[in-house]
Amino acid sequence: MKITLIRVAFFILLFSIWYLVEKLGHIPSYILPSPLSVIESFYHGFLKGGYTTAIFSSLIRVLIGYFMALGIGIITGILLARYYILDVTFGKIILALQSIPSVAWVPLALLWFGITDSAVIFIIILEAVLPVTLSTRNAMKNIPPNLIRAAQTLGSKGLHLYQNVIIKAMIPELVTGLRLSWAFAWRALIAGELFISGSGIGQTLELGRSLADMSEVIAMITTIGVIGFLTENIFFGTIEKRVRLAWGLQ
Amino acid sequence: MCLPNIKMINPKIKFLNVTKSYDNNSKNEVILQDLSFEIYAEEFVCILGPSGSGKTTVLGLVAGFIKPSSGNVLFNSKDIIRPDSSRTLVFQEYALFPWLNILDNVAFGLTTKNHKNNYAREKASEYLNLVGLSAYEDHSVSQLSGGMKQRVAIARALAVDPEVLLLDEPFGALDQQTRESMQTELTRLMTKTKKTVLFVTHSVDEALKLADRILIIGGKPGKLLFDTTIAATRPRDLNNYQLVTIRNKILDKLSQPDLFMGSDI
Numbered sequence: 001m002k003i004t005l006i007r008v009a010f011f012i013l014l015f016s017i018w019y020l021v022e023k024l025g026h027i028p029s030y031i032l033p034s035p036l037s038v039i040e041s042f043y044h045g046f047l048k049g050g051y052t053t054a055i056f057s058s059l060i061r062v063l064i065g066y067f068m069a070l071g072i073g074i075i076t077g078i079l080l081a082r083y084y085i086l087d088v089t090f091g092k093i094i095l096a097l098q099s100i101p102s103v104a105w106v107p108l109a110l111l112w113f114g115i116t117d118s119a120v121i122f123i124i125i126l127e128a129v130l131p132v133t134l135s136t137r138n139a140m141k142n143i144p145p146n147l148i149r150a151a152q153t154l155g156s157k158g159l160h161l162y163q164n165v166i167i168k169a170m171i172p173e174l175v176t177g178l179r180l181s182w183a184f185a186w187r188a189l190i191a192g193e194l195f196i197s198g199s200g201i202g203q204t205l206e207l208g209r210s211l212a213d214m215s216e217v218i219a220m221i222t223t224i225g226v227i228g229f230l231t232e233n234i235f236f237g238t239i240e241k242r243v244r245l246a247w248g249l250q
Numbered sequence: 251m252c253l254p255n256i257k258m259i260n261p262k263i264k265f266l267n268v269t270k271s272y273d274n275n276s277k278n279e280v281i282l283q284d285l286s287f288e289i290y291a292e293e294f295v296c297i298l299g300p301s302g303s304g305k306t307t308v309l310g311l312v313a314g315f316i317k318p319s320s321g322n323v324l325f326n327s328k329d330i331i332r333p334d335s336s337r338t339l340v341f342q343e344y345a346l347f348p349w350l351n352i353l354d355n356v357a358f359g360l361t362t363k364n365h366k367n368n369y370a371r372e373k374a375s376e377y378l379n380l381v382g383l384s385a386y387e388d389h390s391v392s393q394l395s396g397g398m399k400q401r402v403a404i405a406r407a408l409a410v411d412p413e414v415l416l417l418d419e420p421f422g423a424l425d426q427q428t429r430e431s432m433q434t435e436l437t438r439l440m441t442k443t444k445k446t447v448l449f450v451t452h453s454v455d456e457a458l459k460l461a462d463r464i465l466i467i468g469g470k471p472g473k474l475l476f477d478t479t480i481a482a483t484r485p486r487d488l489n490n491y492q493l494v495t496i497r498n499k500i501l502d503k504l505s506q507p508d509l510f511m512g513s514d515i
Contacts (some may be wrong), residue, residue, distance in 0.1 A: 144345070146341050146343065146345040147345050147347065149313070149315055149333070149339065149341075149345070150339065150341065150345040150346075150347075150403075150406075151347075151358070152313075152314075152315070152332075152333035152334075153313050153314075153333045153334070153335065153337060153338045153339045153407075153416075154335055154338060154358055154359030154362065154406065154407070154410055155334055155335030155359050155362040155363070155364050155410060156358070156359070156362045157332075157362075160361075160362055160363065164358070164361070165347070168347070168349050169349075171349070246349060246390075247348045247349050248348040248390055248391055248392030249348075
């Protein structure tokens with residue numbers, strides 16, 4: 001309770017400073033808009049429905065890319081864990097790929113897919129597939145061998161062994177991979193959307209830039225931050241915490 | 251007509267000239283060499299030996315994780331092909347499933363194909379009661395102490411009603427007091443359930459306290475060095491004349507340094 005109060009006070013202080021700097025510094029609104037005009041942007045954006053549509057289209061894009069990435073990543077991860085030769089060849093490339101930021105893929109994606117949704121989804125998949133691949137691979141390799149042996153001597157084999165031991169033992173590490181992948185997907189989404197047409201958070205941000213409407217830009221940045229925080233920390237964070245607790249890791 | 255001789259009963263487990271070797275960095279490392287022995291139903295056999303002598307490999311062979319390089323490991327006169335619930339294994343580090351609560355851990359084997367029954371939890375509950383942990387059914391694995399975890403592991407291994415119970419230094423990670431109470435507990439359980447037991451340990455006193463028979467495996471590569479039967483009744487006083495004699499013989503065997511080159515004792 002006390003912490004909440006301190007937090008609220010902190011945010012009020014932050015907004016007051018922002019407000020005062022803008023007011024007293026006579027800074028033009030295309031450089032730094034006042035917090036009130038950002039709130040106004042939000043009000044109009046949501047009232048007229050523009051922001052709602054943008055957020056909705058963006059979420060659809062990121063979810064399509066994310067789930068495709070999960071499918072590809074989990075299968076690739078299992079293959080890497082099972083086949084040594086794949087691991088030493090393809091597995092190494094994956095580590096290198098992970099150091100490439102998503103914007104670096106934009107020129108290629110635009111060339112191949114044009115300024116369409118497919119280009120963004122392509123970039124999202126490229127980014128999000130890596131963490132989930134690596135965590136699936138590691139999760140599979142790190143199953144304590146004695147857990148599998150114990151299950152086998154108790155009569156578990158085949159499908160029963162996979163369902164009740166192998167997959168269960170992989171879950172904590174897998175969940176971390178799912179969260180990381182989501183974080184990557186979310187960042188790739190915004191980077192990609194800056195370059196394509198249609199409705200979306202990134203497009204609205206880019207539109208704000210071209211119209212020198214900085215309050216819209218800041219409104220979109222805030223939206224990205226809030227949705228990112230809610231999904232990464234609140235949604236995935238809670239799942240991860242619960243899983244770790246249930247698996248006795250905390 | 252002649253009286254049935256004990257040796258005429260088929261052994262439960264039989265090692266016949268078993269050799270096990272691994273290819274290690276293009277070097278062939280022999281773990282066990284020409285090992286032959288027989289274990290009969292309801293015997294409590296302790297396998298003693300220094301670390302690295304291949305004791306655990308013996309258990310792996312009986313469980314069915316490991317195949318012999320040459321020779322045969324027979325269970326009820328048949329070659330062991332793969333692990334199954336007629337021979338369950340208890341590990342030193344418990345190997346309980348952390349995502350299941352205590353009751354479901356014990357019930358695990360009862361959910362598999364061969365044991366599928368709707369009373370898995372009721373039966374698991376009985377076995378949990380047998381090891382005195384009824385009050386902990388809903389607890390998670392991480393909430394239990396080491397000794398309690400090992401009781402759960404033993405209950406889990408017994409719940410599928412195996413013919414042979416294998417234990418790989420099960421009390422090695424426990425403190426002395428817990429260890430002693432677990433030994434007493436195991437003796438009680440085994441008298442009650444009448445299983446054939448193969449118990450690996452490197453503690454001579456533990457073996458003397460528990461075993462009907464002690465096998466010593468040692469050397470590089472591991473061979474059978476000693477095989478003795480202990481007839482003393484339980485509970486045992488380790489100062490008993492017969493046990494002291496056996497202990498001296500064992501220590502004598504274990505202290506031949508040339509047999510344990512490279513081991514860590």
